[in-house]
Amino acid sequence: MIRSSPILNCINYIHERYSNISNGQVATYIPELAKANPDFFGICITTPDGQTYEVGESQHSFTIQSISKPFVYGLALADHGVDKVMSKVGVEPTGEAFNSIIFDEVYNRPYNPMVNAGAIATTALIKGNGYEQRFKRILTMFEEFAGRSLSIDEEVFQSEKSTGHRNRAIAYLELNAGMLEGNLDEHLDLYFRQCSILVTAKDLAIMAATLANNGINPITQQKVVNPKEVRAILSVMASCGMYDFSGEWMYRIGLPAKSGVGGGIIAVLPGQFGIGTFSPPLDERGNSVRGIKVCEELSQQFKFHLFDSHPVSQTCVSRTYTGAMVSSKRQRRVFQRDFLDQESEKILVYELKGDLYFATLEKLTRQLQNHQPTPQFIILDGHRVGNVNSSAITLLSEIKEWCLNQEIILFLTGFEDKIKVSLQANDWQNEMFINNVDAALEWCENHLLSEGNQQNITVTDQLLLEDMDIFKAFTTEEMAAITPLFTEVFYQPDDFIVCEGEEAKRLFLLAKGRATVSLKLPQSEERKRLTTYIPGIAFGELALFDIDISQRTADIMADTEVVCYVLEFARLKTLLNTHPEVYIKLLQTFGKSLVNTIKRATLEIRSLSV
Ligand code: GLU
Numbered sequence: 001m002i003r004s005s006p007i008l009n010c011i012n013y014i015h016e017r018y019s020n021i022s023n024g025q026v027a028t029y030i031p032e033l034a035k036a037n038p039d040f041f042g043i044c045i046t047t048p049d050g051q052t053y054e055v056g057e058s059q060h061s062f063t064i065q066s067i068s069k070p071f072v073y074g075l076a077l078a079d080h081g082v083d084k085v086m087s088k089v090g091v092e093p094t095g096e097a098f099n100s101i102i103f104d105e106v107y108n109r110p111y112n113p114m115v116n117a118g119a120i121a122t123t124a125l126i127k128g129n130g131y132e133q134r135f136k137r138i139l140t141m142f143e144e145f146a147g148r149s150l151s152i153d154e155e156v157f158q159s160e161k162s163t164g165h166r167n168r169a170i171a172y173l174e175l176n177a178g179m180l181e182g183n184l185d186e187h188l189d190l191y192f193r194q195c196s197i198l199v200t201a202k203d204l205a206i207m208a209a210t211l212a213n214n215g216i217n218p219i220t221q222q223k224v225v226n227p228k229e230v231r232a233i234l235s236v237m238a239s240c241g242m243y244d245f246s247g248e249w250m251y252r253i254g255l256p257a258k259s260g261v262g263g264g265i266i267a268v269l270p271g272q273f274g275i276g277t278f279s280p281p282l283d284e285r286g287n288s289v290r291g292i293k294v295c296e297e298l299s300q301q302f303k304f305h306l307f308d309s310h311p312v313s314q315t316c317v318s319r320t321y322t323g324a325m326v327s328s329k330r331q332r333r334v335f336q337r338d339f340l341d342q343e344s345e346k347i348l349v350y351e352l353k354g355d356l357y358f359a360t361l362e363k364l365t366r367q368l369q370n371h372q373p374t375p376q377f378i379i380l381d382g383h384r385v386g387n388v389n390s391s392a393i394t395l396l397s398e399i400k401e402w403c404l405n406q407e408i409i410l411f412l413t414g415f416e417d418k419i420k421v422s423l424q425a426n427d428w429q430n431e432m433f434i435n436n437v438d439a440a441l442e443w444c445e446n447h448l449l450s451e452g453n454q455q456n457i458t459v460t461d462q463l464l465l466e467d468m469d470i471f472k473a474f475t476t477e478e479m480a481a482i483t484p485l486f487t488e489v490f491y492q493p494d495d496f497i498v499c500e501g502e503e504a505k506r507l508f509l510l511a512k513g514r515a516t517v518s519l520k521l522p523q524s525e526e527r528k529r530l531t532t533y534i535p536g537i538a539f540g541e542l543a544l545f546d547i548d549i550s551q552r553t554a555d556i557m558a559d560t561e562v563v564c565y566v567l568e569f570a571r572l573k574t575l576l577n578t579h580p581e582v583y584i585k586l587l588q589t590f591g592k593s594l595v596n597t598i599k600r601a602t603l604e605i606r607s608l609s610v
Contacts, residue, residue: 008053011043014297015055024281024289027261032159036062036263036280043294044205044276048213054202061198062278063156065260066098066114066286068142068194069122070237071207073113074229075141076125082232088125088179089118093240093247098261098286099166101173109179114240114258117170123194124180124187131186138194145210146203147219157196164192201264201278208266208274211256234268238306245285245292253295254305265291269304313359316352317367318384321607323347323377327600328442333536334469337596339454340445346376347444349437353384356392365399375408377444381437383414388422397426409447411440462512462563463535470509470538470589474582481579482586485572486565491515491558498556504543505550506568510535513562517554530554541590544569 019041028034042058076085090104094111103110103117110117128134143150160167171188174180180187199207210217211234215225225233237256242249249257255275257267263280265288275298279290299305323344332340348371350364368378380399382388388396396412403410412423413434420433434440449455465471465486466479474482486509491497497508497515510533517539518527533539533556543550575583 005053007045008055010301011045011053011055011294011298014294015041015043017297018290018293019056021290021293022281024283026263026280027282027286029163030156030160030261031163032153032156033063033261033280038281040263040278040280041290042201042276042278044200044202045273046202046205046209046218046276047273048209048218048271050209050218052202052205054205056201057278058201058205058276060278061153061200062264062280063153063195063260063262064142064197064199064204064264065195065262066119067199067204067258067260067262067264067266068197069114069119070233070241070258071142071145072119072126072138072194073122073236074225074233075138076113076122077229077232078226079127080125085122085125089113089121091236091239095244095247098243099170101166101170103173103177103179108177110174112236112240114236114246115243116167117174120167120171120187120191121174121179123191124182126190131189134186135190135193138190139197141224142194142197142199142207144217144220144222144224145207146199147206147217147222148203150203151198152193153196153198157193160192160195161189164188167191195260199264201276204264204266204276204278205274206276208268208276210274211268212270212272212274234270237268242287243285245283245287249292253292253299254307255295255299257295259287259291261286263288263291265295267295269306272304313357313363314354315363316354316356316360316385317350317364318353319349319351319608320367321349321351322375323349323441323444324603325607326441326604328438328445329531330442330445331531331533331537332445333534334472336449336454339452340448343448343452344445345373346448347379347441348375348377349379349381349441351381351384351437355386356382356388356396358389358391358395361392361395361399365395365402368399369402374406377409377411377447378403379411379413379437379440379444381413381440382416382419383436385415385419388415388419390422393419393422393426396423397428400428400432409444411443413437413440465509465511465565467536468509468511468538468565469536470593473589474585478579478582478585481575481582485575486567489564489566491562491564493558493560495558495562496555497558497562497564498540498552498554500552500555502552503550504540504546504552505570506566507538507540507544509538509565509567511563511565513558513560515539515556515558515562517556519554527555532559538590538593542594544587544590545594 026036026038040057040060042056044054044058046052088109090109090111092111096102099116110121112118113122126134128137171184175184210224211230214227215230216223234256237258240246241258255267255269259265263278265277267275277291277294279288281289283289411434413436465483512535515533517530520527
């Protein structure tokens with residue numbers, strides 16, 4: 001149990017502030033209810049992740065009474081579906097007292113499930129074989145909402161059963177009008193019994209938090225009710241939950257809520273919390289006086305009103321760049337790099353963030369459509385995306401259709417699996433999902449390279465020294481001076497070509513096979529792959545310019561059988577003596593290639609601030 005926190009301080013303060021209010025009367029029309037202690041006062045708030053803040057008599061039991069109504073309504077909906085339930089009970093507020101004897105004569109049904117007439121008709125709909133089984137279903141549902149086993153206050157039940165003439169009269173009128181079917185006494189007993197279930201303010205807060213959490217109990221994690229029933233329950237609570245005070249309640253407090261004559265109130269802020277309060281003295285409309293004050297104060301202090309200062313939708317794009325600004329980590333030959341530098345503008349990456357819903361995706365749709373020139377590939381990266389609601393799923397699917405019509409190849413990267421599943425239900429093919437942006441960029445680059453006939457020369461053959469990118473501009477004479485300095489070295493798969501920490505004394509030109517640069521992750525056996533080298537490129541050349549610290553900073557391992565041409569730095573000195581101009585050209589060429597690498601890195605860094 002939390003003993004100190006800013007939230008707890010706040011409800012403690014509210015509890016203290018209103019505990020001396022002496023307005024209101026404990027309900028007496030059910031004789032047993034008159035015994036309630038008017039001083040008892042409990043407040044509890046539970047969040048959808050199961051944190052509970054409670055103060056006062058938050059664990060004192062009292063009968064749930066009318067707070068049972070929205071929950072039983074949810075069960076009736078689950079039993080029969082909306083159409084059948086709607087034909088038996090409407091959803092229009094009455095503006096009348098909870099026990100009023102009025103019916104919607106146009107549709108021959110009670111007005112709504114929150115007034116007694118509607119609640120009795122709702123309970124009559126609960127399926128089951130006989131009284132015991134039907135009640136067991138109702139009780140089990142409440143136990144699942146509360147996350148614990150609950151009992152009945154038999155005295156209150158008997159008290160209401162023997163004095164509930166008005167409710168009995170309502171039921172007979174409904175029977176007479178054909179609004180009710182079946183065994184009237186059984187329905188009434190069920191209704192009186194559901195009202196006599198014992199709960200605490202803490203139970204109510206957890207029940208309300210289950211509604212706030214889309215029907216999943218935040219303590220037990222059990223799915224108690226479907227989201228569509230949650231929506232229905234909250235809707236009737238919002239329009240009719242507080243008897244003939246419902247309109248003003250919505251106006252002042254702005255949360256779906258329900259009160260009961262036992263002194264309880266529940267209120268829900270969807271997605272954020274559930275409140276349960278308990279204080280028996282009621283106002284003239286049957287609502288707990290202190291309960292209303294608590295909710296009003298909380299709503300005002302924290303701006304909980306559903307229509308309070310809505311955040312105006314932000315953009316969901318955190319960064320946009322083209323493939324020319326950020327390339328895949330895959331190594332490319334110089335001719336491929338040159339080609340991609342020209343072509344990768346056609347790859348457009350949108351890194352998304354936050355929640356995707358109608359307003360944020362509508363902005364994204366416009367941005368994509370207005371992008372000039374029209375890209376050939378779009379990558380939407382979702383690794384920083386939070387919630388994706390169903391209208392966002394619909395709009396994403398519209399984006400997919402638009403891409404199809406424009407002949408744009410679309411990929412989604414980094415999205416959570418559950419979003420993938422919802423999209424697949426909307427006809428998205430598996431191939432449209434790639435794990436990360438780098439892999440998607442690599443796919444698009446490969447596609448561009450193959451369109452431009454710029455694929456790798458077959459990698460099974462060993463390249464000659466003069467085929468290496470670095471020697472592109474070297475003459476035969478220059479090569480003749482360089483070639484004797486290199487030694488051909490063979491590696492088997494998994495051999496270390498370079499080890500982290502070792503002294504850097506040579507550079508490598510990859511002639512055949514593939515080699516991967518990886519870092520050993522701290523406190524783990526795992527390695528992080530940085531890049532993979534392909535034939536034709538040089539590595540380890542950085543050390544050539546690093547006079548002081550010449551230690552290797554990562555491991556390089558052979559993925560396949562590998563052949564490298566290796567140049568010991570010590571042997572370069574020979575070249576300096578015999579062919580100084582070739583020596584300088586060699587250093588310049590390596591320098592130039594490093595400059596290109598830095599330029600690309602700068603471009604990539606710049607894309608971070610766009
Ligand atoms: N069992 C009570 C009745 O029907 C419930 C009333 C209420 O809490 O509003 O009179």
